[in-house]
Amino acid sequence: MAEFIVLGAGMVGVSSALALQQAGHDVVIVDRTEPGLETSFGNAGIIQTEAAEPYALPQDMATLLRYATGKSNDVTWDLAASLKMAPALWRYYRNSSGLRYQTISKVYAQLAARATADHQPLIEASQSEAMIKRDGLAMLYRDEASFREATQRAERMLSEYGVTSRIVDGLQYMAEEPALKQAPIGAVHWLQSWSCSDPGALTQAYAQLFVARGGHIARGDANSLQQSTLGWSVDTTDGRLSAAHVVVALGPWSPQLLKRFGYHIPMVYKRGYHGHYKPQQPLKRPFLDVANGVLAAPMTGGIRVTTGAALVDMAAPANTKQLKRGVEQLGNLLSLGARVRESQWYGTRPCMPDMLPLVGAAPKHQNMWFHFGHGHQGFTQGPTTALLLSELIAGQVSSLTTALSPARLV
Ligand SMILES: Cc1cc2nc3c(=O)[nH]c(=O)nc-3n(C[C@H](O)[C@H](O)[C@H](O)COP(=O)(O)OP(=O)(O)OC[C@H]3O[C@@H](n4cnc5c(N)ncnc54)[C@H](O)[C@@H]3O)c2cc1C
Known part of the structure; x- marks a missing residue:
C-alpha cells in the first residue's frame, strides 16, 4: 500500500508526485x-x-461590449455555458479589480517569480534541456494606444514585481524576428520567461523521472475513488490500489469528481x-498577437498557434471558429505555411474565481x-x-500556503 495516490498525470499531478517522492513518500x-x-x-x-499578475476579467464597458457582441477574438462564449458559470464569473469579475486584485496579485507574483527555478532541477534531472529556450516571450501591439499602455504596464511590472522587459519599436522587432512579414507598432519582450518546444513531452519526461526514481504510474478511472477505514482506494488495471492519502490533481475534471464528495x-x-x-521562416521566440488574442510558438510540430478563451461546456463539440479567425488575422503579421494535418486538439484552462489555484487539505x-x-x-x-503542497503536508504552513488553501471555499 502506497502512502499517496495522486489522481491525474498532467503537469500538476506529475509535479505533485515528484515533490512528495522527494520528501520521502511512497507515491x-x-x-x-x-x-x-x-x-x-x-x-x-x-x-x-x-x-x-493573473489574467483578470476586463472591467471597462468597451471591452465587455466587444466580448458580448462577439467582436473580440480573445474571448468567445456560449450562452447556456456562460449562464451555468454565471455565479463563478461574477465572483471572478469582482476579484478582477481594486484591492482584491492587488491582494491576489501579491500571491500570484510569488508563484511566477520562482517558477523557472522550480522547473530547472526537473528539466536537468529529466534531461529535457533540448526542449527549453530561455529567450523570453514577446507581446506584439498593432496600435499606438495599446503599445503606450503596454509600455507603462511593463514599467510598473518592473517596479512592483521586478519583472524585466525590453520595449522594442516595431521595425526593430521585425529586424530581429525574420518570420515576421509586417512590422507591428511595437513589442514588449519579457526577458525572464522560458518556452518549451513540446509541453506534453516535458510532462512525460517528468513522469519518466518519477518512475526512474521508483514511482509507479497506473491506469484507472478517478471516479472509482472510495474512502475506507484505511484511507483511499481506486480501481486501476493493476487492481484496486489503496493509500493513506489522495491528491486530486485532475485539472478541469477535478470539480466533477469532487461533487460526489459534497x-x-x-x-x-x-x-x-x-x-x-x-514554418516558412523559423520563428525565433513565441509571441502573443495581443489585438487578435492568439499566441504563436515555435514547437517541434511546427508553429503552434493557440487561442484565447472560449467559455463553453466541457462536453461541447469542437468549434474552430476562434482558431480560424485568429490564424487569418495573424497571417498579415507572420508567414504561416500550410496547416499540419492532425486531429483537432482543445483543452480547458481550469480557472478559479479568485484566479489562485487550490492547494491544500x-x-x-x-x-x-x-x-x-x-x-x-x-x-x-x-x-x-x-x-508548496509537499511542504504543507510536512506541516510547514506559510502565508503563501494559507492564501492558496481550499479552506477559502467554505
Ligand atoms: C490553449 C492553452 C494554452 C495555454 N498556455 C499555457 C502556457 O503557455 N503556460 C502555462 O503555464 N499554462 C498554459 N495553459 C494552462 C495550462 O495548460 C494548464 O493550467 C495546465 O496544463 C493544467 O494542468 P493540470 O495537470 O492541472 O491538468 P491536465 O494537464 O489536464 O491533467 C489532468 C489529468 O487528469 C486526467 N484525468 C481527468 N479525468 C480523469 C479520470 N476520471 N480518471 C483518471 N484520470 C483523469 C487527465 O487524463 C489528465 O492527464 C494553457 C492552456 C490552454 C488551454
Missing part, C-alpha cells in the same frame, strides 16, 4: 490515459515568469484550441488534498505549487 499516480496528454499537452508551452467547486472553464503550421475529508485550478498558468506553476 502512485493514477490517470485514465498516459501522462501529459490533456491540457498539459496542447498549451502554449511558456513558463511564464512575466505572469506576476464539494461544489466554482470553476470557470476556459477552452483553448491549437493548430500547427509549417480538502475542507471536509481527512487526508484528501486538493491541487488544481491553475487556470492560465498551470504549466508554469505546477512544480512550484507541488513543492
Whole structure:
C-alpha cells in the first residue's frame, strides 16, 4: 500500500508526485490515459515568469461590449455555458479589480517569480534541456494606444514585481524576428520567461523521472475513488490500489469528481484550441498577437498557434471558429505555411474565481488534498505549487500556503 495516490498525470499531478517522492513518500499516480496528454499537452508551452499578475476579467464597458457582441477574438462564449458559470464569473469579475486584485496579485507574483527555478532541477534531472529556450516571450501591439499602455504596464511590472522587459519599436522587432512579414507598432519582450518546444513531452519526461526514481504510474478511472477505514482506494488495471492519502490533481475534471464528495467547486472553464503550421521562416521566440488574442510558438510540430478563451461546456463539440479567425488575422503579421494535418486538439484552462489555484487539505475529508485550478498558468506553476503542497503536508504552513488553501471555499 502506497502512502499517496495522486489522481491525474498532467503537469500538476506529475509535479505533485515528484515533490512528495522527494520528501520521502511512497507515491502512485493514477490517470485514465498516459501522462501529459490533456491540457498539459496542447498549451502554449511558456513558463511564464512575466505572469506576476493573473489574467483578470476586463472591467471597462468597451471591452465587455466587444466580448458580448462577439467582436473580440480573445474571448468567445456560449450562452447556456456562460449562464451555468454565471455565479463563478461574477465572483471572478469582482476579484478582477481594486484591492482584491492587488491582494491576489501579491500571491500570484510569488508563484511566477520562482517558477523557472522550480522547473530547472526537473528539466536537468529529466534531461529535457533540448526542449527549453530561455529567450523570453514577446507581446506584439498593432496600435499606438495599446503599445503606450503596454509600455507603462511593463514599467510598473518592473517596479512592483521586478519583472524585466525590453520595449522594442516595431521595425526593430521585425529586424530581429525574420518570420515576421509586417512590422507591428511595437513589442514588449519579457526577458525572464522560458518556452518549451513540446509541453506534453516535458510532462512525460517528468513522469519518466518519477518512475526512474521508483514511482509507479497506473491506469484507472478517478471516479472509482472510495474512502475506507484505511484511507483511499481506486480501481486501476493493476487492481484496486489503496493509500493513506489522495491528491486530486485532475485539472478541469477535478470539480466533477469532487461533487460526489459534497464539494461544489466554482470553476470557470476556459477552452483553448491549437493548430500547427509549417514554418516558412523559423520563428525565433513565441509571441502573443495581443489585438487578435492568439499566441504563436515555435514547437517541434511546427508553429503552434493557440487561442484565447472560449467559455463553453466541457462536453461541447469542437468549434474552430476562434482558431480560424485568429490564424487569418495573424497571417498579415507572420508567414504561416500550410496547416499540419492532425486531429483537432482543445483543452480547458481550469480557472478559479479568485484566479489562485487550490492547494491544500480538502475542507471536509481527512487526508484528501486538493491541487488544481491553475487556470492560465498551470504549466508554469505546477512544480512550484507541488513543492508548496509537499511542504504543507510536512506541516510547514506559510502565508503563501494559507492564501492558496481550499479552506477559502467554505
Ligand atoms: C490553449 C492553452 C494554452 C495555454 N498556455 C499555457 C502556457 O503557455 N503556460 C502555462 O503555464 N499554462 C498554459 N495553459 C494552462 C495550462 O495548460 C494548464 O493550467 C495546465 O496544463 C493544467 O494542468 P493540470 O495537470 O492541472 O491538468 P491536465 O494537464 O489536464 O491533467 C489532468 C489529468 O487528469 C486526467 N484525468 C481527468 N479525468 C480523469 C479520470 N476520471 N480518471 C483518471 N484520470 C483523469 C487527465 O487524463 C489528465 O492527464 C494553457 C492552456 C490552454 C488551454
